[in-house]
Amino acid sequence: MKLAPFIRASGSWRFWSVYHPTSFTPVCARRFCQSSLRPTTSSNETGARPGTAPSNPYLLVLRTPSPSSTWPAHPLVHSRFMRDLSIKLKPHGVVVNVSHDPNNKVDFFDPLNELRDGSDGSSTFLATLYRSGHQPQVVGGANSLGKLLDASIPRAKPPVRERHIYVCTHGSRDCRCGTTGKAVFTTLRSLASSLRPAYDADETPTEITVREIGHAGGHKYAANVLDFPPGDVYGSLSPNEASKFFDALTSSVEPLGVGRRSLDQERFLLSKWRGRLGLTEEEQLAFHAERTRILGRLSSEGTSTEGTMGRHRPAHPVTLNLTFETHDGKTFSISAQEGQSIMQIAKANSVDGIEGTCGGNLECATCHLYVVPPANGPEAPIPPMSETEEDMLEYALFRDDKRSRLGCQITSTKELEAWCSNGGILKLPRF
Structure with a gap:
């Protein structure tokens, strides 16, 4: 122009x-x-x-x-x-x-x-x-x-x-x-x-x-x-x-x-x-x-926003390797530090498909991804979905009721690394 x-x-x-x-x-x-x-x-x-x-x-x-x-x-x-x-x-x-x-x-x-x-x-x-x-x-x-x-x-x-x-x-x-x-x-x-x-x-x-x-x-x-x-x-x-x-x-x-x-x-x-x-x-x-609804629920539960809307790394982080897959089937591995959220890892490595517009505050669904276990393998070792995360996923494009999660709510752990090494995939959406 x-x-x-x-x-x-x-x-x-x-x-x-x-x-x-x-x-x-x-x-x-x-x-x-x-x-x-x-x-x-x-x-x-x-x-x-x-x-x-x-x-x-x-x-x-x-x-x-x-x-x-x-x-x-x-x-x-x-x-x-x-x-x-x-x-x-x-x-x-x-x-x-x-x-x-x-x-x-x-x-x-x-x-x-x-x-x-x-x-x-x-x-x-x-x-x-x-x-x-x-x-x-x-x-x-x-x-x-x-x-x-x-x-x-x-x-x-x-x-x-x-x-x-x-x-x-x-x-x-x-x-x-x-x-x-x-x-x-x-x-x-x-x-x-x-x-x-x-x-x-x-x-x-x-x-x-x-x-x-x-x-x-x-x-x-x-x-x-x-x-x-x-x-x-x-x-x-x-x-x-x-x-x-x-x-x-x-x-x-x-x-x-x-x-x-x-x-x-x-x-x-x-x-x-x-x-x-x-x-x-x-x-x-x-x-x-x-x-307002989220803050009201947290107040009634006596919960702090810290920990529920963000993740913290331990004092002496350990380097882990996690497996990602693009929407068109290309797999790649990313080295991350234990305790980081998947959203933080993706943004730090400029991974396409993960935006995290709200910064992990559970105010959007732009860190949406699919957690795909290996064939006949166990489900991912991650915390169950909260009510707030489930509500935010209503805004995700092409949501999969069984596999969709928000990356800001998944923390990198040794257990998650082992799951990835056995065939587990963090699959990125196209949009």
Whole structure:
């Protein structure tokens, strides 16, 4: 897809001259300025309603050295470049936004000051392209963006360990974002900068970055926070809840969440959850209802989410060999460490057919596989299926009632290795 010629050729300077305020706070935003200065109530009082997150599958975040206090109320009106780029990308499901990047020393195009720069920015802008559950993709210029959209963006999997947290601080658009959002951003950024590196099961550090972002939708839910790579959107977060929110969000060391949070932390995050990018309103509501049901069941059983939604390796892991088979009958062996889940093993080795979008939280069926015993041989030495796993398997394509399991719920053991060596197979689905 060719974007650069479009950006250079399009745009109306007459339109630009009429809508080129450097700072403009609309009446609808000014109306709430006084209320935004009052203490913010909790989400239980304001209602961070699920199903209110944007449903667009992609988010392109342009980097600007301009601080959020200087952002115009409507960047797409202010910037011809951003407007034309947004029009071009909209058919692809891409929403264009802007983020302050004070640390980038590269002399890149500033989309909010294009007149000063004297450039159309088509070849020099820097941005990050996000898709829920996928690796963030750094974009440099329209040509690389076009090629990226024409290709398949890889799923988020090891060894990538980046977590990007954005807070809407767009004060000129709505004062609630400029006050509450700014306060929450300041706290989260401070906590992230003082946080010791988190490590996953493979001792790979997780880097957490907190940045400001433009209007993310839902001013009344300020402060709004976006978390990638999951693509989750949280709202109604008050400044005095920011520390609690950060602790809950980062207590899961993998970027997609391994489920090491307490039930209280899970419930708190769910109370702030507005939805997830790429999901329709109906899908977001269904996700929220299912998550509520799971937490309710665990609470009634007195069970912690740790261990039920994630697996841990022993202190001195043992290397095992497990046998996999592709959908077209090709078998191969993978060396894994005792205690890892099949989902973690598959993702670490880039095995096709296993995505693990939810990170092992029993929130999807994208780690679905078939556990096939040898002819006339014993069944696999794995724990019986839980009610929650059985419910999630309802979403698996081509489910086999006898052989289908979720890889996140199967732990690698010496017994499983012996079963594989005697002909047992972990068969991968086609989809």
